[in-house]
Amino acid sequence: MSDLSENHLNRRSFLSSAATVAVGSAAATTLTLPANAATPIVGAQAPLVYRRKLGNYEITVLGDGYIDLPHQIWANVSPADLDGHLSDAFVPTGSIRNGVNAYLINTGEKLILVDSGARDLFGPKAGLLPNNLAAIGVKPEDIDQVLITHIHPDHVAGLFTAEGKVTIPNAKVLVDEADLNFWTSESAQAQSIEMSKPWFDIARQWKKAFGDRISTFKGETDLGDGISSFPLPGHTPGHTGFRVESAGETLLIVGDVVISAAIQFANPDASAIWDTDAEDGKKSRRTVFDVAAKNRTLVTATHLPFPSFGYVDRRADGSYKWVPEEWRYAT
Numbered sequence: 001m002s003d004l005s006e007n008h009l010n011r012r013s014f015l016s017s018a019a020t021v022a023v024g025s026a027a028a029t030t031l032t033l034p035a036n037a038a039t040p041i042v043g044a045q046a047p048l049v050y051r052r053k054l055g056n057y058e059i060t061v062l063g064d065g066y067i068d069l070p071h072q073i074w075a076n077v078s079p080a081d082l083d084g085h086l087s088d089a090f091v092p093t094g095s096i097r098n099g100v101n102a103y104l105i106n107t108g109e110k111l112i113l114v115d116s117g118a119r120d121l122f123g124p125k126a127g128l129l130p131n132n133l134a135a136i137g138v139k140p141e142d143i144d145q146v147l148i149t150h151i152h153p154d155h156v157a158g159l160f161t162a163e164g165k166v167t168i169p170n171a172k173v174l175v176d177e178a179d180l181n182f183w184t185s186e187s188a189q190a191q192s193i194e195m196s197k198p199w200f201d202i203a204r205q206w207k208k209a210f211g212d213r214i215s216t217f218k219g220e221t222d223l224g225d226g227i228s229s230f231p232l233p234g235h236t237p238g239h240t241g242f243r244v245e246s247a248g249e250t251l252l253i254v255g256d257v258v259i260s261a262a263i264q265f266a267n268p269d270a271s272a273i274w275d276t277d278a279e280d281g282k283k284s285r286r287t288v289f290d291v292a293a294k295n296r297t298l299v300t301a302t303h304l305p306f307p308s309f310g311y312v313d314r315r316a317d318g319s320y321k322w323v324p325e326e327w328r329y330a331t
């Protein structure tokens, strides 16, 4: 047998040489083994749950499913360039499959949820948060606090039903004051792009459902339990990141400062049409990328591919690279 060459890895020659080796005869070109039982194709992942220790805390990523976004949601990148980035990342071209994650922080004393998924507002492939909470045996009533990165429906709609009933019944909710003011403002809604107009109605329903259990903070604030907020304006006016620290380890939860790993690390100036201030958004994104790259800080963001933990590498040409953290076998 000759040395391994490209031809050997081509399916046809690989299979025929495998059959030849197995049967020991060049005449045999197919090799059919008996099957034990036909097993149905499942067509879905097991529960989207991933745990990671952070110091003394345990963070559980709870997948809410995914949303497919067409190229028209990008404000300043051509479809050809988008497909180029997707192709470079070895993912299908033509649209972006956008994961939706929420995070459960167990401090040992408290359960703190960060964002809540999309409920049924973005199609049947999202809204899995309740299933995945159930899969880890956490009851919604045991959650003490909810931190909101921003009041888009894919971040708050999982907290209440279409009828206005809260689904995380005992939690206090914290959100930046600027976001609450913006998403409940009639004039901001009137000036918004058409696509985002209904999101204001959802924000008001959310506010009504939680009433005085919603508290606000302003920009950079110590929220207790080793968690502090930091402003990341641009995606929305009060868009917020959370720094989580425990026993010397740090995680930055950066909301929607980046919504596509395949596109925005290669092109950090790529903006979605619904960013309320694209220039601020680019600045926030580059700042997060630069700080995370310089300090080698662990980062996660709502729409990065599950389980969404990783690091940012800065390249010589000014672009960035997303480096997913290796799977942790022992949390």
Ligand SMILES: [Zn+2]
Pocket (backbone or CB within 6 Å): 152, 154, 155, 256, 302, 303
């Ligand atoms: Zn989002």
